[in-house]
Amino acid sequence: MLNNTNFLQSLLVCGGLLMSLNTTAADLSIKKDYPLEKLSANVYVIHGPNEEVSKANQGFRNNPVLVNTKAGVVVIDPGSSLYTGEMLVKKAKTISPKPIIAVFNTHDHGDHWLGNHGIKKHYSNATIYAHQASKLAIASDEGANWIKAINRQSKGQIEGTKVVAPEKIIKDGDRIKLGGITFRIYSPGKAHSNSDIMIQIVEEKVFVFGDVLRDQNLSLFMASYTGNLKALDIGQKSGAKVFVPGHGKSGGKEIINRYRKFITALKGEVKKQFEAGLSDFEMAPKVTRALNKYKSWSGFKDNIGKLINLAYLEVENESF
Ligand SMILES: [Zn+2]
DSSP states (O other): OOOHHHHHHHHHHHHHHHHHHHHHHOOOSOOSOOOOEEOSSSEEEOOOOSSOOOTTTTTOOSOOEEEEETTEEEEEOOOSSHHHHHHHHHHHHHHOSSOEEEEEOOSSOHHHHTTHHHHHHHOTTOEEEEOHHHHHHHHSHHHHHHHHHHHHHTTSTTTTOOOOOOOEEOOTTOEEEETTEEEEEEOOSSSSSSSOOEEEEGGGTEEEEEEEEESSBOOSOOSOHHHHHHHHHHHHTSOOSEEEEEESOOBSHHHHHHHHHHHHHHHHHHHHHHHTTOOHHHHHHHHHHHTGGGTTSBTHHHHHHHHHHHHHHHHHHHTO
């Protein structure tokens, strides 16, 4: 007869075996075929699902960009998992026989950089570039916390993904030349996050905003509305013709204007109610009603309360 300790050990062994069987049996590669859309002679984008992370979208929801240079492919924001990274490795092979040579992470939110793992698994020599604050955050507990959060929200779809932190720090004004193409770096300070970089692909007239620009999509993250509006202006005045948001479809200046109008309306409504003496709690239903035309935007219902709260704090700070 098994004593208690032996019984417990056999349970653990069985559990371990079952778990490893499950992990090896599950094929978590990205099932849906997301098309590469051509934005200019050498720049392509995949418009990920414009929605929250779910089991159905396998945690994938951002807009990875591929740039075909003479030296190899450059990836901007490889998505939310080992599997989105591997999807991009396959897509890169359809535009160039050369390897992926570099990856840029626009900021430290996991839906944008967890795909580093998939790229590095196949191209260990690829260099990963990011803002210093991204590098620090990703290498800290925050990196591992992003894996847990997205794995939980996608019901295990990113299992096996590991933190692969950026290596090279980039800063405002840098011009990185790769295979004949210039990547002009802008670091606008506090905007969508504390670690945003925006990338102008100069010869291609394409500007990649990261989450500083979102089209018809709202999240609970915002570091500074004032900073975000200034960062939108930088892109608008850059001379680029095509703009890539972190979420939603790419387009011309109309998508910058659409997001600017939303931020301005939200902040304006909050300011109006603040000046009338209402607390953030009291003004939330009024502001939400005033922004009714945006209610079809992805994430509106879940995030508008938090966004009003953040706008209230900013208006309060700016009133001193
Ligand atoms: Zn973000």
